[in-house]
Amino acid sequence: MSNLGNKSGYDRVFNIVNNAILAVALLLVLYPLYYILIASISDPVSVAEGKVIFLPDKVTFEGYARIFRDNTIILGYANTIVYTVIGVFLGVAFTAGAAFSLSRKELKFRKTILALLTFTMFFQGGLIPTYLVVRKLGMINTMWSFLLPSAVWVYNIFIMRTFFTVSVPEELYEASMIDGCSQFRYFFSILIPLSKAIISVMVLFYGMAVWNMFFQPMIYLTEESKFPLQLILRNIILESNIGGDAVLDADTVLKKIRISELLKFTVIIVSIVPPLVVYPFLQKHFTQGSLSGSVKG
Amino acid sequence: MRKGRRALSVNGQLYVLLLPTLILFLLFRYWPMYGIQIAFKDYNAFLGFTKSPWIGFFHFKRFFNSYQFWKVLINTITLSFFQLIAGFPIPVILALMLHQVDNKRYKSIVQTVTYAPHFISLVVLVGLLSIFLSPRTGLINALITALGGDAKYFLGNAKLFKSIYVISGIWQNAGWGAIVYLAALSGISPTLYEAAEIDGANRFHRMIHVDLPGILPTIVILLILNVGKVMKLGFEKVFLMQNPLNLSSSEIISTYVYKMGILEAQFSFSTAVDLFNGIVNLIILLAANRLARKISEYSLW
Numbered sequence: 001m002s003n004l005g006n007k008s009g010y011d012r013v014f015n016i017v018n019n020a021i022l023a024v025a026l027l028l029v030l031y032p033l034y035y036i037l038i039a040s041i042s043d044p045v046s047v048a049e050g051k052v053i054f055l056p057d058k059v060t061f062e063g064y065a066r067i068f069r070d071n072t073i074i075l076g077y078a079n080t081i082v083y084t085v086i087g088v089f090l091g092v093a094f095t096a097g098a099a100f101s102l103s104r105k106e107l108k109f110r111k112t113i114l115a116l117l118t119f120t121m122f123f124q125g126g127l128i129p130t131y132l133v134v135r136k137l138g139m140i141n142t143m144w145s146f147l148l149p150s151a152v153w154v155y156n157i158f159i160m161r162t163f164f165t166v167s168v169p170e171e172l173y174e175a176s177m178i179d180g181c182s183q184f185r186y187f188f189s190i191l192i193p194l195s196k197a198i199i200s201v202m203v204l205f206y207g208m209a210v211w212n213m214f215f216q217p218m219i220y221l222t223e224e225s226k227f228p229l230q231l232i233l234r235n236i237i238l239e240s241n242i243g244g245d246a247v248l249d250a251d252t253v254l255k256k257i258r259i260s261e262l263l264k265f266t267v268i269i270v271s272i273v274p275p276l277v278v279y280p281f282l283q284k285h286f287t288q289g290s291l292s293g294s295v296k297g
Numbered sequence: 298m299r300k301g302r303r304a305l306s307v308n309g310q311l312y313v314l315l316l317p318t319l320i321l322f323l324l325f326r327y328w329p330m331y332g333i334q335i336a337f338k339d340y341n342a343f344l345g346f347t348k349s350p351w352i353g354f355f356h357f358k359r360f361f362n363s364y365q366f367w368k369v370l371i372n373t374i375t376l377s378f379f380q381l382i383a384g385f386p387i388p389v390i391l392a393l394m395l396h397q398v399d400n401k402r403y404k405s406i407v408q409t410v411t412y413a414p415h416f417i418s419l420v421v422l423v424g425l426l427s428i429f430l431s432p433r434t435g436l437i438n439a440l441i442t443a444l445g446g447d448a449k450y451f452l453g454n455a456k457l458f459k460s461i462y463v464i465s466g467i468w469q470n471a472g473w474g475a476i477v478y479l480a481a482l483s484g485i486s487p488t489l490y491e492a493a494e495i496d497g498a499n500r501f502h503r504m505i506h507v508d509l510p511g512i513l514p515t516i517v518i519l520l521i522l523n524v525g526k527v528m529k530l531g532f533e534k535v536f537l538m539q540n541p542l543n544l545s546s547s548e549i550i551s552t553y554v555y556k557m558g559i560l561e562a563q564f565s566f567s568t569a570v571d572l573f574n575g576i577v578n579l580i581i582l583l584a585a586n587r588l589a590r591k592i593s594e595y596s597l598w
Contacts, residue, residue, distance in 0.1 A: 011500045014500045015500070101311040120326040127558060184314075283408065286412075
């Protein structure tokens with residue numbers, strides 16, 4: 001057997017093994033999510049008896065129907081949408097502005113500002129001093145208490161700054177300045193339209209963070225009507241809170257348990273669908289968002 | 298001076314764009330840092346950060362002498378290192394394997410699917426754990442009893458807490474963690490592969506002798522960054538997984554700070570505990586960076 005033939009034989013085996021291992025990884029990730037999906041449309045008794053493994057059993061959409069009648073869940077969902085929209089807007093606008101500003105060498109004290117921002121990545125005031133500051137600012141029980149402190153991430157400023165310096169030609173800035181363009185105008189009418197890819201990644205990163213936020217709203221919000229979806233979810237999934245509007249009309253304890261078991265699956269699906277539907281569209285831009293350029297250097 | 302002023306006015310708009318971020322960081326990062334002084338004070342809400350009276354290392358001594366000290370410190374460090382040792386190599390291996398896949402479609406499907414758990418909230422992740430590991434209705438226990446074993450209450454077992462934490466973390470983050478390595482792999486020069494081919498290297502050889510050294514700088518940098526986070530274990534997931542039965546293994550510094558600070562309003566004491574944590578973390582980061590610079594040529598700074 002020639003050396004070459006031997007090698008390609010090895011490579012074929014290698015490819016098969018490699019692809020097979022990846023297929024196992026794929027199933028390990030996918031199956032739990034698939035299970036929740038089929039359980040959410042199956043009879044909860046079948047689920048509890050372990051009859052739902054590959055396909056749904058006794059298909060029912062009762063769980064989804066009840067969610068849409070549950071005011072707590074709907075309000076939580078609406079709150080989360082409002083918080084996410086505002087959080088994304090603040091995050092992206094401030095990050096882009098800071099990144100552009102810090103990408104210009106003309107900016108005085110640029111190095112100092114960068115150092116001050118970077119330092120906060122490695123050392124923070126901590127939970128209690130931050131809590132006391134938020135309280136002092138009168139933000140307790142408002143969305144600003146959890147949206148503003150984490151509105152801008154230093155990491156994201158660096159990602160955008162790298163994009164602005166690496167992917168947007170310097171000549172463009174110079175030419176615009178010679179043409180008498182102001183920095184605002186350059187930023188809003190030239191730079192931003194050229195940066196749609198990185199901005200969409202930022203929208204995803206910030207949006208996902210606010211959508212999934214749990215701890216800060218938990219410590220800062222006191223009124224239940226302001227709770228985001230994650231706090232409601234925790235009560236339903238982890239505290240096994242039997243009660244709430246969705247199960248009020250169930251007449252027996254057994255039926256209540258049955259419905260609250262079903263609701264666990266449906267609320268999970270309803271809460272994870274928005275981010276899971278959005279991210280595949282932006283997947284091709286993720287490497288730009290991974291700061292790979294600067295990690296390499 | 299004159300020139301400086303003109304530069305300021307010409308570039309004034311740059312400062313306007315930067316201003317919101319600067320204000321946020323001064324308010325929510327540097328003001329709290331100033332507030333750290335209450336760790337050495339007897340904090341009083343009416344007197345505030347500055348005027349509360351100094352009491353030296355009182356809170357630190359109290360923490361070091363409390364029966365909780367060794368427990369939360371050891372739990373924090375062991376959970377963190379367990380996570381690092383088990384979790385760090387997986388994204389590297391995943392990226393190396395994905396890089397070998399010729400079928401673009403298959404590669405993209407594996408990527409899309411393995412990224413997905415990253416977008417799931419920790420509340421839902423812990424919810425999934427409680428569903429799958431439920432002693433009554435969970436699938437894992439159904440499998441165990443079908444094979445003749447006895448159902449276990451996994452989440453109530455202190456011994457299993459750390460394994461469940463780490464494994465579910467790998468499930469959630471391995472795919473996402475591979476992105477940065479895939480980016481680094483795509484930057485490897487094709488001439489290296491051609492040279493390896495001529496030398497008779499098979500795919501496995503190429504993976505070990507071309508790909509792996511090619512992403513070594515990225516691996517080292519990320520390792521330093523991860524070591525530099527060992528004391529900063531995410532609060533949320535541990536908190537959500539906690540129950541009275543696993544507390545001996547799941548109480549870590551950040552959950553202890555939350556309980557002492559937010560729930561019991563011992564502001565000065567919990568700030569001291571948090572500061573101790575932050576300083577240990579900073580020292581570990583600096584040490585890791587120094588070590589990396591010594592044994593390899595790569596470091597953060």
